[in-house]
Amino acid sequence: MEQMDAALVDRVRAVLALGGVPYAELQDGVQQVGLRLLEARAKGDPPRSPAAWCAVVATRVAADWHRARRREERLGERLTALPDPPGGGGEEARVLALAVADGLEALPEKQRQVLVLRFYADLPVARIAEELGVPEGTVKSRLHAAVRAMRQRLRTDEVV
Template sequence: MRRPGRGRADDPLDAAVEDRVRAVLSLGGVPYADLPDGVQQVRLRLLERAAKGQEAPRDVSAWAAVVASNLAMDWHRARRRQERLGERLASLRQENARDAADTRVLSMAVAQGLDQLPDQQRQVVVLRFYADLPVRDIAAELGVPEGTVKSRLHTAVRALRARLHEQEVV
């Protein structure tokens, strides 16, 4: 059975490389349902290299296997972050009724405050405090200096704190 996208002249991954990428992802613990997305990520990174004018890797198969391995590690990191977030949320549910009510009020006020922040500030707050990414990783992902991330965080937190004091939530 032929898979969609295989054998096209403009496809940077041939069938054998695609199979190798699927195998590396699968052995790396990526669920079967996420394998097509992983293959597409590898394909996209190869196309991005070409778009940037970089030479194609000498051994596309080896390069693709390394990229697939890195993707599998990223998948596990993201899953662990989600689990930690789930654990934090579960611990909030275990608080007594009064604390839970206070927490809900605070959460709602913070959510409303986040909605009013400029996009760039909201983005760094969410990445730092909700996705639990370190400043250097946020800077790398956004393509900005660490100082810019720190400045945006500082400004956003100050604005959120002022809003919470205004509303007498804290």
Template sequence: MLRGGARRDQVSHAAGTDDRTGDDPLDADQERRVRAVLALGGVPQSDLPDGVQQVRLRLLERTASGQEAPRDVSAWVAVVASHLAMDWHRAERRRERLGERLAALHEPAHPSGEETSLLSLAVAQGLDELPAVQRQVLVLRFFADLPVRGIAEELGIPEGTVKSRLHTAVRALRDRLHENEVV
């Protein structure tokens, strides 16, 4: 699925060097964020567990190599997840069915009406049509709720570039929704 499949012995070795031996390096909120970012980035539901494991492995490898812990682990895992989603698109070179992604985002505790479902479908289709770099900043800003400065720092690009990509992506998505008479 995603680049650099992890072997069990690598995970065990990395976990053994973690100060929290035996503990999962991702808490439940971080894991949900990773799943959501991957899903919004176009990774099919069936590959989400592998994506979560990749993020977990990278966090363990970072710890095992003696690197300094990320200042904001939640932001770091969201950015890593967005990179994995872009990697998946490059490797697969195909679009997944929209239903899988929507199923990954749908929370059964909050049933949506027909109007909300249509809007969700239209937004997901609009996200599909955006270039990967625009989709990435849009997902990180509005779904992962990272500030522009945080996105710029995590992606290693200027804040102005983040703002420009966000502006262009929002305009394209809005135009798409108006074009289809969704909003």
């Protein structure tokens, strides 16, 4: 598999940094751009100017990063603005909701995906496997790891 050369990686890092992506997340952005470049080449549609193409894609990755941050902020705002549930326990419920949201954000993408599909969308394991195109055993494994990680996170944060 073809890799991006060092000069191209440096250019992508610079575009991401100028786009406001934090230093700690630059490498993830570089990997996303590199993956998209490999996908374009695999489709038989390689860019005529990889440097220009990567700069445009890096700009989009930076914009996506900002959109994700705004979504997270809005989610936090919505969770803290929730009315108290009937029967009391409002503050505890808000703290738990915020802790779960933070825990979800900390999970790897594949674990977060199956957890949301299982517990928020209420899909059975077989349907999740079908939607994701993976074996049921893989879904069960990811789900188990995600639940274990969330449980550990909530205990560490002393929420439960």
